[in-house]
Each structure stands twice: as structure tokens, then as C-alpha cells.
Amino acid sequence: MSPNTVTLFFALLALVCNAFVIGVAVAWLVRHREPALWNAVLDALGPSALTLAAVIAVVATAGSLYLSEVAHFPPCQLCWYQRIGMYPLAIVLPIAALRRDTRAWIYPLALALCALPISVYHVLLERYPSLEAGTCDVTNPCSIVWVRHFGFVTIPYMAASAFAAIAVAMGLTAHARRKEHTHVHA
Amino acid sequence: MSTRRRAAERRRRKQRNLFVAAIATVLAGAAAVAIALGHGGRTATAAPQTRPVTVTGASLPAFAAGTTDPAVGGAIPSLSGTGFDGRAVRVTDDGKPKVLLFVAHWCPHCRREVPLLAADLRAHPLPAKVEMITISTGVNAAAPNYPPSQWLAGVHWPTTVMADDAASSAAAAFGLPGYPYFVFVDSHNRVVARASGEMPVTEFRAHVAALT
Secondary structure (H helix, E strand, O other): OOHHHHHHHHHHHHHHHHHHHHHHHHHHHOOOOOHHHHHHHHHHHHHHHHHHHHHHHHHHHHHHHHHHHHOOOOOOHHHHHHHHHHHHHHHHHHHHHHOOOHHHHHHHHHHHHHHHHHHHHHHHHHHOHHHOOOOEEOOOOOOOOOOOEOOOEOHHHHHHHHHHHHHHHHHHHHHHHHHHHHHHHO | OOHHHHHHHHHHHHHHHHHHHHHHHHHHHHHHHHHHHOOOOOOOOOOOOOOOOEEEOOOOOOOOOOOOOOOOOOEOOEEEEEOOOOOEEEEOOOOOOEEEEEEOOOOHHHHHHHHHHHHHHHHOOOOOOOEEEEEEOOOOOOOOOOOHHHHHHHOOOOOEEEEOOOOOHHHHHOOOOEEOEEEEEOOOOEEEEEEEOOOOHHHHHHHHHHHO
16 A cells, blocks of 8 residues: 555544544534533533544554654654654553543643644644755755645644644543533532 | 443443444545545656766865855865766866756755746846756655656756766765755856855845856
């Protein structure tokens, strides 16, 4: 299977992550006007959000390893910083999901929120290479666009989508947990 | 277990199954679309994109921007190689002022600079006595925008092109620190200026004017 096919697969999943983030964000923004919508989102996604985040982290890590080890796209410095954010999530989140430890939401949220700005900066660097420097490093500059699908989905864009989706999933987990506790104590 | 708890457990299990089915559907759907649409990608190229290069003479020291360039006033090494079409290309002490431009096909700065310079050079060719030679270097078949021959042909690059070898010997001999890289050489085969990075067309023209 060609790298083009595999990266297109990950690009499509990044778009699904985008749809998830936008959907939840919209429901949250209109929660005072449409509380039923927000409650429906919480009921439908809240209990599974931890597992969803675990799946995203594992798939993103597998994608990252595919790109460097199979497709031989060498990771640049910013890629490594993003890996530092994603790889622990691929271990911590499945354990938390298996144990249904909804209290663990804060740790993945912190990691995802730390790594997300790096991905966003990397996306900007790809679009505006002069942000890094006016010249290309001989070895492996961060501004190289190794993959581009649909005109805008690049590798750091995929990473940003995954981090944003994990952060939102952790927010949902926290909300669902709070709601459950409120019900139990009511 | 009470009836209510059993019902809640049944609901949770159903929700879990639905969630697993949804995840599986998304993954399978994305895989199906990717397999259907994602074949192809890189264009195969028959012409070799790196060619043997012979370097004669002392190499220039590595260029460092922002410092006094120790190479200025010194003689450049001679290069003997070929273009993508197999024709011989030489950089020798032939009494002509020269502009040497080193570019890498995957470098975003080169990809921005080359079309701008191409348009300017086509509209206002360099003075007849100034020779411009572009050296395609840093070639990596796995990197974007490969092959460089196709890239340069696509922008109708108007200068002579030499293909550097796989070890980028020509670039190393000229002290290349990054891409794109310019070396301006006078008619006595001496370095007048070196610059690395994107260069505005007006600045490029000022360097060329200094050679004539």
C-alpha cells in the first residue's frame, strides 16, 4: 500500500476528528439556549469519550510510527515535540479506558493542551516558512510539507486534529463524570 | 440485582456496542475511501536526478550569514558535471562573471524563490556576459516535489542546470549552509558575495549589477 493511500486514510480520520470537535463545541456553546442538545451529546458521547480518546491516541501513534519507520519521512524537531505529547497518551489513555478511570481525564487533557499549540505552530510554519527562517536547513527543516491532502491536511494538521479531539473528549469525560455524580448525590 | 439496575446495565452495554460499531464503521469507511482514491502519488522518472560531479580546486569555507565572509575575494573551485538532459555543464575560470544558484526540490523557500526568479529572468534576461548556472542539489527521492527536473521544467526555469551528485559534492565545495544558496562570482573567478535564503528579486538584480 502506497504512503499516499495510508496518509489519505489518516487525513480522513483527521477530518472526522475535526467534525467531532466542531460538533461538541457547537453543542457546548449553545448549551444555555439548547440544554437538551448538550445533554444528548453528553449522554451519547460522555460515557465513551475516554475510549474514543484512547482510540485516537493509538491510531495517531501508529500513524506517526508508520510515517517515520515505513514511509521514511524523517521527523523534524517540532514533530518530535508533538510525539512527546502523543506517545504517552497512547499508553495512558487505553489503561484509563480499560479501568474506566474517569478521574484520569486531567492528565491527558494537560498533555493534549500542551502539544496542541506546537502542532498549530507547525501548521503555520508549513504555510509561512519564513516564520522559521529565510533559509532551509540542510538536514530536515520543519517547514517541509511531506504530505498534503484536500489542499490543507498535512501531518501537523493531523496531529493538531488528534490533540484537539483528545482534549475535547477529556472535557466530555469530565462533564459526564460531574453529571453522573450530581445524579448519584441528588 | 434490581430491575432498574439491570435495565441501566443493559442500556450501558447497548451504548458500548453502538460505540464500538461506530468506531469500526468510521475506520472501515476511511480505509475504503483511502484505498479507492489514494493510489498513485509519486511520478516515476526514468532520468537520473543526481549525476557525477567532479570538483577541482580548494573548497570554499562554509558560509555563515551575519559575519564577514572569508570566501569573498577567493577563487571558486571548478565543477564539471551534466544537466538532467545529459549535456555537459561546467563551472570554470572562463573569464565570465557567474551567478551560481543551489536549490533543493523539497525546500519550501526554494519553491517560493524559483518561480519568482524564473518570471523575472524570462522578462528581463541577465546581461549576455553574465552566466547563471543552477545546481540542483540535496536530492531525496522520498521528499516532496520530486523529481527536481520536472519541478524546474514546470516553472520554465530559464538557466543552465547542473545535477549535483548524491553526496551533494558541488554544494559542499561551495560551503552551502542552507537552501536556496547564491554565489556571485566575478570575471576573475573570485567570489564577490554569497547569500543563503530567499532573496528579493531587487536584491538579486543589485548583486548581478555589481558583477558587470
